[in-house]
Amino acid sequence: MFLLRILGIFTIILSTKSEIVDFDDNNSEICYLCICNVDKTSVDCSRRGLTNLPAGLNSKVKKLNISNNEITLFPSSLSTLYNLVSLDISSNHISDIPENALQNLTLLEVLNLSRNNFETWISLNPNEILQQTPSLKILDLSHNKFKTLANLANQELLISPSLETLILDNCQIESIHGRSPLSGLINIRVFKINNNPLLRFQNLISPTLKSLYLSNCKLSYINPNELSYLPSLVYLKMSHNYRLEISSTVNTLSSVSLKYLDISYCNVIQPSLKGFPNLRKAIINHNMIRSLPSNEFINNTKLEYLDMSYNNIGSISSNTFRGLSSVKFLDLSWNEIAQIPENSLLEMPSLTQIKLARNYLTNVGHLKSTSLSIIDMSSCEINSIGKDSLEGLPSLIDIDLSHNLISRLPDSLSSNTLKYLNLNFNRLSYIGNYTFFMLPRLTGLGVVGNRFTIIWSRFYFQSNPYLENLDLTDNMWRCDCLDENMFDFYEYVTLEPNKKEESYNLMCHSPLDVVGQTWLEACYFTWNPSERTTNATNLIWFIIVMIVGLALCLVLVNGIKSSMNRRLATIQAERERQVEEARDRLRQLRIRAEQEALCNTPDPRDLIAPPTYDEALSMPKLNVSCHSLNETGSGKSRKKRGRRKTKSSGDLLEETERDGDIEDLELTETSVDSRRRCRRRSRKYGSHEIAELDQSPGVRRRLMSDHDNESDNVTVQVEAELERPQRPRNRRHSVTEVPRESNF
């Protein structure tokens, strides 16, 4: 009963689990194919080679990306994704959208249909399609081939009460005229139509449009009143319309609302901004402006930022800038200005920064501006600067005069406010006590890449208490180390906490022996005479330490060597002792064997018929017995009847030494072995040495003819016991290899 219940619970768990798995399966299937976010509200199925909407999309999805696929028909099942907010179907092959394609997508805000195959407006069903998406804000139709926005019929008009941004970049549109394409978009704010071969631009009417992008559009002509149809226009970008000529007579546009205008890379001959009284930022760089006549900006009182760089402006009249009462930033770099009329900047009471780099200015002149604080006059051809040049600039903080031809600074160049003076890459070779005398606020001074040779003095900066930064790199300093001033100035420049320059930037250029060295390297020993001696003692100490170290090393090596030798010697001695022992034993054995042989040799007398009793009686009496003779020889009471003669003990020694396991002879013998040996010893001839030498399997007995030096040609019969286990030495050979008799 209990078991059954457990089983029941089990099945319930299993079934619920399988349900969950089912549910998950559908979702994870899509997330296996596509990339989902954690809560699966964002699904990215881009670049999957899909031809239709992937199966298993959940209605929870808010963001769907099916771009870069092979979809040709607008997926009808999209209308089940009620919660969709962003839909990206760009880069597919869709050429039309059915009327009710976006039905139910009431939350959709972004629809990207860019890079598809739309060619006609009607194929979009533009009247109906967007009405089903009351929240749509952004529609991207770029990179399609609509070709025109001209004379649109009623049914070709996009109608959406909510759309704010319409993107029609790269749509091969050649013309906008006739009925305004924006007339059905009552809430439109941003219209982008960049990169179209737009030759005609007319009747773009929208009371709400704020931003219009018309860059790179081949425009050449715009009706003067064209912008008046766009009363809310704030931002107009028309750059890269190379044929768009704008001058005081041609294309003089006007817009009361416009605040931002970009007409860079066009054919602007005169800025002609009079029609934009509320303009804040004007970008007119890379154009053809040659001159700026008087009162050119008289109506642009709100302009704050004016960029007219990269033009051909050669002349400026003294009231050119009249009216620019709000301008803060003026860029006139990369022009051909040779002269700035003294009072011209005074017309801009808010000007704080002016860029005049890359012009033909030959002197700094006597600029006057009460507000100007940053001036860039780099890369001009300035060769002189008057001592009162900066006096008309009571707010000047930073002036960049780098990359000019200035060879001399006047004494007492004066400015009460100047902090940063950049004179890098000029031709300066001299400054003196009074050069910076009148620049009390000077904080940073750069003279990189000039021609100074004589080392400066700290007195040059006596009246510059705020000096923090000196950039002296790349000059031709002549290093006279004995000159006290050099050391003094070096300290002044590099000593913390008022360090002004890195010491590695101070390089000697002469005399010859120190070229390329830093001041410190060149003059180290001159400036630190004590260092030299300490250095010498240091060297001596170093040498001593080295010698001691070497000696210690040698001793150590010798010690190791001798200890190793000692070890080797003990091993050798041990080996010799063992050999000696073996030899001894052999000798004893031989002696014993000889004696036994002697004893066992049949007495030649035995070969004769025994004497008769009478003869015996007449024989001399024998004093000592054979056995007692044997005993005196061995000193032990072992009985040996056999006598063997194999190889000489010397041969055996050689053999055992060669095999390197002399220890095997005795040392590694197990107790079993020794027991056996004992047993054998008690037998007839059983010395294990004999056995060892006679262990050829299969041979139980053999006859050995023995040539003994001492006994003459005695044949001994040796009975060798062969039950001994094989020696380790033999184990080294393969099992089949049996020791041959010739080995011995």
Ligand SMILES: *[C@@H]1O[C@H](CO)[C@@H](O)[C@H](O)[C@H]1NC(C)=O
């Ligand atoms: C999962 O998909 C199958 C068909 O593939 C469908 O029958 C089933 O209802 C789906 N389950 C859920 C929870 O969506």
Ligand SMILES: *[C@@H]1O[C@H](CO)[C@@H](O)[C@H](O)[C@H]1NC(C)=O
């Ligand atoms: C969709 O995917 C494409 C390609 O991966 C990517 O470039 C694009 O930004 C994605 N769109 C959105 C809205 O995230």
Ligand SMILES: *[C@@H]1O[C@H](CO)[C@@H](O)[C@H](O)[C@H]1NC(C)=O
């Ligand atoms: C969604 O659209 C279908 C037709 O495709 C319609 O039958 C259904 O009522 C709509 N659902 C909602 C919630 O609007």
Ligand SMILES: *[C@@H]1O[C@H](CO)[C@@H](O)[C@H](O)[C@H]1NC(C)=O
């Ligand atoms: C639409 O898709 C294109 C191509 O994938 C992309 O470049 C563009 O930024 C997208 N538009 C929007 C509004 O996200």
Ligand SMILES: *[C@@H]1O[C@H](CO)[C@@H](O)[C@H](O)[C@H]1NC(C)=O
């Ligand atoms: C200058 O701006 C005013 C509006 O501030 C405008 O009425 C006037 O026509 C403009 N002048 C020119 C020459 O466009």
Ligand SMILES: *[C@@H]1O[C@H](CO)[C@@H](O)[C@H](O)[C@H]1NC(C)=O
């Ligand atoms: C610069 O001033 C210092 C200190 O006032 C003075 O010793 C030195 O002679 C002056 N150098 C010149 C060239 O006037």
